[in-house]
Amino acid sequence: MEGRFNLRRKQSFKVSCDYSCLEVKGVCYQPPGTQQNLLNKVSFSLKEKSLGLIFGQSGSGKTTLLQLLAGLSKPTSGSINIQKYGNDRKPNESPQPLVPEKVGIVFQFPERYFLADTVLEEVTFGWPRQSGSIQLKEKLAWGLHSAINSVGLTGISLDENPHALSGGYKRRLALAIQLVQVPDLLILDEPLAGLDWKARADVVKLLKHLKKELTLLIVSHDLKELSSIVDCSWRMEMGGVLKEEALPV
Ligand SMILES: Nc1ncnc2c1ncn2[C@@H]1O[C@H](COP(=O)(O)OP(=O)(O)O)[C@@H](O)[C@H]1O
Ligand SMILES: [Mg+2]
Secondary structure, three states: OHHHHHHHHHHHHHHHHOEEEEEEEEEEEOOOOOOOOOEEEEEEEEEOOOEEEEEOOOOOOHHHHHHHHOOOOOOOEEEEEEEEEOOOOOEOOOOEEOOHHHEEEEOOOHHHHOOOOOHHHHHHOOOOOOOOOHHHHHHHHHHHHHHHHHOOOOOOOOOOOHHHOOHHHHHHHHHHHHHOOOOOEEEEEOOOOOOOHHHHHHHHHHHHHHOOOOEEEEEOOOHHHHHHHOOEEEEEEOOOEEEEOOOOO
16 A cells, blocks of 8 residues: 555656746748848747746837747747656657647737627637537636636626726736637737736736746736746847846846
8 A cells, every 4th residue: 555655656756847848949030022030040948837028129029929939920940849858857758849729829909809799709709619519618618617717707797898898807808718728838918018007916916826827928018017927038139039138126
């Protein structure tokens, strides 16, 4: 009995020490039909369940990089992979390409793109309509339940008009929509932009909470407000050059 207990302890120890990293290596991007390189050998790595922040001047290439990570366009060269590590901190299998289905992206001012008349329709927009995929629907329903909970939207009715929600609640709804399908990586472009101070503080608290469950990569100018939850940070310089840079304390 004791032997079995020890075995189980060893196994759980091994599992808890394995981890994965998003690894971006030498990514360049030149939009089709142009001569201009918008990203120039971008490399960085972000450990799972941590929060990375990219900041830098407007027009430097931050949004372009997020679009590549979300699979919305393909790098001209370089790689975007998930690498697993063992408890000896050595790679324990070959790197796997980041799957776009496992990436959620919340664009800047996501509430501008709300389409539906109710919160429920907004969250379930794009779900399979045909019958026959009951397991998928069940999975999505569970995802919806947990997404609504994790962004603190439980206090509002699913019949409410998304356009009538406060700024902070609209932002929470946009986050919930991305969380339904449980992404491994959640990308946010300027998550605090356009919110009042109270909603900004609420979103920071929410991001801190989400970091326990998934990996977050954020583009923002709001360095001070986010600094307490940031694990690593980079500056994007004009011309799409990314450099690691700690936030000012
Ligand atoms: N499809 C495209 N074709 C050509 N230039 C583009 C395209 N998309 C963005 N750009 C240009 O790339 C640069 C970086 O843009 P962007 O990634 O939006 O910067 P940031 O998010 O840092 O403000 C800008 O100069 C922008 O005008
Ligand atoms: Mg941008």
